[in-house]
Amino acid sequence: GIQVEQSPPDLILQEGANSTLRCNFSDSVNNLQWFHQNPWGQLINLFYIPSGTKQNGRLSATTVATERYSLLYISSSQTTDSGVYFCAVELSQGAQKLVFGQGTRLTINP
Amino acid sequence: DTAVSQTPKYLVTQMGNDKSIKCEQNLGHDTMYWYKQDSKKFLKIMFSYNNKELIINETVPNRFSPKSPDKAHLNLHINSLELGDSAVYFCASSPYDRANTEAFFGQGTRLTVV
Numbered sequence: 001g002i003q004v005e006q007s008p009p010d011l012i013l014q015e016g017a018n019s020t021l022r023c024n025f026s027d028s029v030n031n032l033q034w035f036h037q038n039p040w041g042q043l044i045n046l047f048y049i050p051s052g053t054k055q056n057g058r059l060s061a062t063t064v065a066t067e068r069y070s071l072l073y074i075s076s077s078q079t080t081d082s083g084v085y086f087c088a089v090e091l092s093q094g095a096q097k098l099v100f101g102q103g104t105r106l107t108i109n110p
Numbered sequence: 111d112t113a114v115s116q117t118p119k120y121l122v123t124q125m126g127n128d129k130s131i132k133c134e135q136n137l138g139h140d141t142m143y144w145y146k147q148d149s150k151k152f153l154k155i156m157f158s159y160n161n162k163e164l165i166i167n168e169t170v171p172n173r174f175s176p177k178s179p180d181k182a183h184l185n186l187h188i189n190s191l192e193l194g195d196s197a198v199y200f201c202a203s204s205p206y207d208r209a210n211t212e213a214f215f216g217q218g219t220r221l222t223v224v
Contacts, residue, residue: 031211037151041198041218048212084151090211096141096204097166098213100153 002027006087006101013077014109021072021104023087031090032063033098034072038083046072046085077108113137116201116216123191124224131186131219133201140206141165142184143213144176147198156199159184160206191223 003026013019023032034046047054047061049070054061058078063070074081084105088098116133123129135142144156158166162178173189184201198220204213 030208031213033212035215041220043200043215043218045212045214048210086153088153088213096160096206096211097143097155097158097168098145098202099155103151 002029002089002091002099004087004089004099004101006085006104008104009102010105010107012107012109015077015079017077017108018073018075019077019106021074021085021087021106023070023072023089023101025068025070025087025089027068028092029065029068029089030092031098032070033088034061034070035086035088036081036083037086037103043086074106077106079108079110082106082108113214114201114203114216116199116219118219119217120220120222122222122224125191125193127191128187128189129191129221130188131199131201131221133184133186133216135182135201135203135214137203137214139203139214140181141204141211142178142181143202143204144184144186145200145202145215147200147218149197153200157184157186188221191221193223196221196223 005024036044049063051065060073084103087101114135141160157176159178198218201216
């Protein structure tokens, strides 16, 4: 089946720093989403981005479908950005289900 | 006006019991899912339903039985609970439209089997 790999697994930064999270996937996809799982366990939609670039405030994402990777950029980090960031993909030729990466745990220290 | 809501949020029960988790979505989506998040935070699909019909059963033990009374509801019933069933269970929904399959998740149900 499709492999989804996220890097780095862990990231610890000071407030105000910028970061880039990466998601590599092994096959063509119809859907790619980025989620933030906050410390209370909620999965929050960040981006629906099967291709191209999107921005939402301090966050932006880019997916290069032909090269099978996506990047999530977080600028001017705040402590509330802490949590686990998941990339999830849906195969182009598969049934509707998301396959998740193992996540990047981001800790922002004040 | 919660989009995907599941109840209960927490469930603590003894081994061997039977329990249910309910899920409802008000987004008008045709497809609903159950995902399981293990203790290492790994998320994996369990079931997928489209318009009340089962599409995916990802080799889940038959002690787990999803039921979809209508396309806005997908409940999960678990028989004879085992210690290994302890996890966070997420319900989700998405449109059944290849042009947009963005999924939205409920807040999760943390199941602890003792």
